[in-house]
Amino acid sequence: MIKEIQLRVSLPEEEQDPDLTRRAALHLGEDVSNINGIVVLRKSIDARKKIVVFNYKIAVYINEPLPQESEYKFDYQDVSKASKVHIIGFGPAGMYAALRCMELGYKPVVYERGKDVQKRRRDIKAINQDHVVDEDSNYCFGEGGAGTYSDGKLYTRSLKRGDVRRIFENLVFHGATNEILVDAHPHIGTNKLPKIIQRIRETILQYGGEIHFETRVTDFILRNDAITSLILNDQDEVAVNKVILATGHSARDIFELLHRKKVTIEAKSFAMGVRVEHPQHIIDSIQYSCDGERSELLPAASYSLVQQIKGRGVYSFCMCPGGFIVPAATQSGEVVVNGMSPSRRNNKFANSGIVVEINADTDLKSFEKHGALAGLEFQKNLEQLSFTAGGKSQTAPAQRLTDFVDGKLSDTLNETSYQPGLHSAPLHSLLPKLIGSRLRKGFAAFGHKMHGYNTNEANIVGVESRTSSPVKIPRTETLEHPQIKNLYPCGEGGGYAGGIVSAAMDGERCAEAAVGGL
Ligand code: FAD
Incomplete structure (x- = not known):
């Protein structure tokens, strides 16, 4: 017999005893010797309350052999002479x-x-x-x-x-x-x-x-x-x-x-903005209520934020816990940033794109002469601006987060994972108002949703422009x-x-x- 069950295991319980088979037996009132094995179908972490909980969906194989094969077979054939x-x-x-x-x-x-x-x-x-x-x-x-x-x-x-x-x-x-x-x-x-x-x-x-x-x-x-x-x-x-x-x-x-x-x-609607980078321990502290030292059982914490500002969504995109900011330009003369992380997510920074929706019908009037390529030209424009503001190399323009929200140039910047380096620039005044003013309000609102998020220990880095196709x-x-x-x-x-x-x-x-x- 195969029984599907849901288990909620708190972090202290998991730390004490990670044996899920024993927990499944207990949950089902089954003798553990009758259980041939379990298959975890889904695992998620619920960090909304003070005590973090692991949610498991598990298939329990009671006097039943465990499945050996995957659901799909990938049967490739010799196609060397095919159409x-x-x-x-x-x-x-x-x-x-x-x-x-x-x-x-x-x-x-x-x-x-x-x-x-x-x-x-x-x-x-x-x-x-x-x-x-x-x-x-x-x-x-x-x-x-x-x-x-x-x-x-x-x-x-x-x-x-x-x-x-x-x-x-x-x-x-x-x-x-x-x-x-x-x-x-x-x-x-x-x-x-x-x-x-x-x-x-x-x-x-x-x-x-x-x-x-x-x-x-x-x-x-x-x-x-x-x-x-x-x-x-x-x-x-x-x-x-x-x-x-x-x-x-x-x-x-x-x-x-x-x-x-x-x-x-x-022309298609898309989104553009900046990448924000915090020390990972700040995000861990906020999400796991843990004073910066997270349990070894917990992955580097992530977040997902969204706020409507003046009729446009401002939201986090491609959040990379324990990751790096990378230079994703495809031509010289432009600076584009994006994010990535290694499998263990063990770098000391958390970064995320924070972007503003750009409506292709209403927001690109000054690029109208480019027709279907209006969004693409808008993108290019901002990437070139970023190149110039960063000092005409892959060094990216950056600002401390609360300085950006307060509209003030940063005297110094925080340490960063972005290898080509950062250059202090007044992004609050350089970014087009459509993006800049919404981002500033968005970050202020995010600070209310996640206490400690809106901090000068974070940098914002320009520009996150390749979130989706503008065409x-x-x-x-x-x-x-x-x-x-x-x-x-x-x-x-x-x-x-x-x-x-x-x-x-x-x-x-x-x-x-x-x-x-x-
Ligand atoms: P692409 O991956 O862009 O592939 C298009 C290919 O076409 C390229 O290899 C290009 O060289 C080739 N090409 C272009 N023009 C020509 C031409 N004229 N002739 C021949 N070849 C050509 N997505 C996620 O889901 N999760 C993530 O965590 C994630 N992180 C990302 C981090 C970074 C740094 C970047 C840059 C992207 C990330 N993305 C992520 C986005 C994801 O990579 C893309 O959504 C995805 O790769 C799109 O796939 P695609 O095949 O449509 O296009």
């Missing part, structure tokens, strides 16, 4: 499109402008240490896309649980730990992602798929309203049948190319572009995903749609 599907971009969307193509018996041919994870690491080091940004190989571009040197949080708002589980199990199949199948807030960590991505590449190559790194798609050719060829690195032409366009939200040249070729794209590439019910047959806009760049898991799920859907017609 081809061309995929542009090898981020989560492109990778999962390729894997799905192979399951369905089609050969993925991937073009990726960046380098493989090993070579890419050197370019990432160059951004951090030498302030040199390679336009094809950086935190956003290269094998695994923006998902590789990311935080690897696997949260998604998607309600399609089955599909989410499939992606998680596939990540486990490629080397992620089983914990991601259980945790309420699953997280892989930036130190483990490259290896998993390398294994995904190896699967694709082993079964006859192709991946061409350092191959940028620079143009495409249309005949009779269908895509017929791709131009690679401005020189080679390759004939194509079905094309999945999974180039992500930082591939500005792709948006500009589509716009130039009069292919319909649309949407439309598609029909069959997932094709309405004007161009056989072109499947996919993932975050098209406006169909907002993170690793949703991008991967969209990749799978696009693969299914693309091969449907073959």
Whole structure:
């Protein structure tokens, strides 16, 4: 017999006795010797009250063998001689499109402008240490896309649980730990992602798929309203049948190319702001009521904040406990920040994007002349401003948090995890009012929600501008572009995903749609 139960175990109880099988036996009034094992289906932490509680959902196997296999099988077949599907971009969307193509018996041919994870690491080091940004190989571009040197949080708002589980199990199949199948807030960590991505590449190559790194798609050719060829690195032409366009939200040249070729794209609402960085012990103290020294059983604390300010949401985004702020620019002449954390989340800082909603219909009037690219131009503008304010390198403009809220330049800044360094700048007056004044009010409100949050021991760092795509590439019910047959806009760049898991799920859907017609 298998019984599903919920257990609430307080932190002191867990510290005293972490044996869940014994607790399950007690809960069910069952002799512990009848229990062959338990499977934790879900684990979450409730820190809302003074005493932290672990919530477990557990399947208890009473006189029943434990399950051995995962729910999904990933049966890849030799596709070396099969019909081809061309995929542009090898981020989560492109990778999962390729894997799905192979399951369905089609050969993925991937073009990726960046380098493989090993070579890419050197370019990432160059951004951090030498302030040199390679336009094809950086935190956003290269094998695994923006998902590789990311935080690897696997949260998604998607309600399609089955599909989410499939992606998680596939990540486990490629080397992620089983914990991601259980945790309420699953997280892989930036130190483990490259290896998993390398294994995904190896699967694709082993079964006859192709991946061409350092191959940028620079143009495409249309005949009779269908895509017929791709131009690679401005020189080679390759004939194509079905094309999945999974180039992500930082591939500005792709948006500009589509716009130039009069292919319909649309301006889309998005969000922009800054990244805030606190010492982790401050967040732990607030969330766990623990005076800075959290129990070893507790992970570095996180938070999620939202406040409506003058008709726009101001909210925390991609919160990275125990993490680092990273330089995520894709061109020289701009400063863009983002966050990541290692699997153990053991760095001494907590950082999070704090962003303001930008409404594409009402907030971009002064950029109207750029049409569908208005949001993109607005983004660029702010990233260039950040570059200038930071001293024209990857050093980022920053301010102490309460100084920002009070509208005062900071004489000195706090220590930071941001490797290229910080430069004190009056972000309160530099940011456009639309963003700056809402952020100031937002931070003040967050200080009331989390006592101790609004502190001068925190820095804000500019700018967090790549939260989501400012452009949407439309598609029909069959997932094709309405004007161009056989072109499947996919993932975050098209406006169909907002993170690793949703991008991967969209990749799978696009693969299914693309091969449907073959
Ligand atoms: P991308 O990952 O952007 O991949 C697009 C790929 O296309 C890139 O590899 C690029 O090089 C390639 N490309 C672009 N143009 C061309 C071209 N012309 N020719 C050939 N190739 C091209 N999300 C989460 O869910 N959890 C997190 O914790 C998280 N943390 C993040 C931390 C950082 C530092 C960053 C930068 C992002 C983070 N994200 C996180 C966001 C997440 O990485 C993206 O949502 C996700 O990667 C989007 O997937 P995608 O495949 O649609 O696009």
